[in-house]
Amino acid sequence: MNAAELGQKVREIHAEIARVVIGQDEVVEHTLIALLARGHVLLEGAPGLGKTLLVRVLARVLGCESKRIQFTPDLMPSDVTGGNVFSQPRGAFEFMAGPVFTQLLLADEINRAPAKTQSALLEAMQERSVTVDGTTRPLPSPFLVIATQNPIESQGTYPLPEAQLDRFFFKLDVRAPDAAVEKAILVSHLGGFDATALDDARIERRTRPEELCAMQAAIRQVRVDDSLLEYIATIVGHTRAHRWLYFGASPRASLALLVGAQARAAMFGRDFVTPDDVKSLARAALRHRIGLQPDAEIEGISTDDCVVEILREVRVPASIAA
Template sequence: MRPGCGGRARPPARPRPPAVGSSPHNPPVTAAEFYARFRAEVAKVLVGQEEAVRLCGLALTVGGHVLLEGVPGVGKTLLAKTIATALDLQFRRVQFTPDLLPADIVGTSIYDLQSREFRTRQGPVFTNILLADEINRAPAKVQSALLEAMEERGVTLEGTQTALPAPFLVLATQNPIEYEGTYPLPEAQQDRFLFKVNLPYPAPDQETEMLRRWGSGLELRDPRAAGVTAVLGAADLEASHREAVAVTFSDELMGYVVQLATATRQAPELMLGASPRGEVLLMQAAKASAAFEGRDFATPDDVKAVVAPTFRHRLLLRPEAEVAGHTADSVLNGVLASVTPPR
């Protein structure tokens, strides 16, 4: 049973479809090589945003979902499209709008007049990488339609749970909640995301480079037209995942993760701290971070590097703390300063 999941019985699952896409490399690359090639392809289109690119690479290796947040125009959608292009995986996009229905995402049964039978029409969730664009522009019932798919890697249609293609990754984008026409994501759905990644404005020199590329006639809206190629496949992704799983994570580091999570639950600024699911995902992300560095063991620095994107969306601030100017990241900075890492 997955961490944080209940014991509710599920309908019998159909066999999982095979992974889409094959690696052009034989044998599959190491985790460090995977990240180097992944980063190089994304850099052909996206200028800057190095932290966001690394976190998306870690999420792919772990098998977790990513919530990308930033103001319009900083490259959230472009990043998702480029990732799918570089990995030779199936990619579908759903533009979330106030009138979207759950069936528009997972699919539904329709009546075939010729055969006089109902048949299942699979929705765009049946893919490898699903871009949920502006996920917080749809009401909660539509956002919640992704919950089962994100957690179980399958959806229930007509009483039968159908497995999604492997790998399956949701890259969701959202504008900050104060923007007009947005809805807050339910806490249960936020907890399904491995990372919440903030995309800030680029630095001035990066914006200058972006203008230089556009001025040269380079088409940056289309990753393929910009020269992005499928340098990695499903076999490379699976090999990177296996390497990350094999990374040693000591008992002392596990205790450090528990102490960090406990400190968030005891922080006076918070009504809700990090969940047990968040602890498991933090450990997995730290192991993947070590694998990207070519190490077979994790260190406290690996944990520190991913604690903010792993925990920030699982924390719920008290209203008075928000008024006082506290943020999830500022609370996490205090937590990191108060908990002594193992030597």
Template structure:
């Protein structure tokens, strides 16, 4: 007979195996994979940002192959309509009635490729799905599967023909993960794999190692992770410091503080602890908050970045003992 503790331990082992399974196809990028695992545990959405060719899409496809979850991918384009995402009513001549045909959003893991290439109207349709976990078509609300997680990608260097994501939608992403260019040794390893015949379109070697039931057990265990009053105060102090920073015109909202707490609890559990430490908060502060702050124009001209501002704030806010 299994116990909640044994279920949680099995879930932790499965998620550790998940990271190893993804590494079979994607060289490096361990912090990004860890961030995606944290999002799965928190039922949170992720924004992946990186230049073309750093395996953002391959990373998500490999993750889905290592999970026994439904997966769909949508290439966002300027002519994409809301109904192309949510689904629409279609007239059936045989029954003389309209029937609802589900869109790609009805899945467990949705890859929204180049999300900033689609117009705001379509982005708004995805916003309801991300926040309410349902879609409304012709006045009828339809629930999405559980879990439902959006992993969106965007290119940070090519803005022609793109639509900047509004702050309201950015705030719905639990984490914003940057996918960097690999160091020289890892890039050589990538070429070696391709020289040996690796095909990024063929992921048959990736085996499912984690399931929806395992994720549910992990989420229940994360919900039991303790955060002391001192740690809660530290998170609030970090969030409030962003609102007082002279370099920022937009600080972190209470929603951002709760997102940081959720991510820190998931990381603590993955690390084998039942409590959150200030170091957990520091480790997740940048991915959880970097997309929730807005730089002042003069700070941008001086070369400031959200990560740099957050780094300075973490260095000045007193850490509880």
């Protein structure tokens, strides 16, 4: 599959999703990029902004199996991964696969569960396999986790530690729609759309899991110029020496930027990466991988502000500015 074919296919997928998920184009685009780059996504946003709908629609359009886990304080690791259960008729322990054994997993309100349960999922995300009682079982392919968390309610939550946040390829902010988009949502509702009855929405499947795996393999062929490798390294390097930041991004962030840029280039039908691919993904790839100094936090500076500041400081390759 070449870049042009891949771009055409992704555009079809995007258009089909955008038909139902209105006004979240950037979130959809970044989610598809993460999917192509074999990464996982953390969605942060207030309730009711369409996070769950996005995952359900995505599963239908991609033709993938999907499951949902509602994280709660009493959720156990085995509730995620599954476990060995004694079978009375057979007189032996049998493995009951947990909901993680799926292709598209929605981990809703991931910060509601204790660290132990979070770790079980994050390990599965990283290794793409689950080990129970010494037996390792691979997860199906493709495997994408979309986790959500609510930024408003902080009581009774277990914030994800930095090391675990780093496992997410992108952290995406789902913002409230503006008035025009809100109106479009209302019009769609009046037109008969019901988010709880997606069967009536006639969502068409645009690809198959095998084809998706081929697309994931194809983006590795996208060319990256040496100057862009330097550009990525400089951006990530700046996060480690920035005055507002307590700690900077890891090399995993550089890799996420690189692979994400390749996926974005392929999405637009190009077989080479441009600086714009890198720059446009920097916030999504870096915002959860850097930590603010306390005084910056007091001043109300966000990690997004820091990334924007760093991007301003780094010269884009081939820029003609003096």
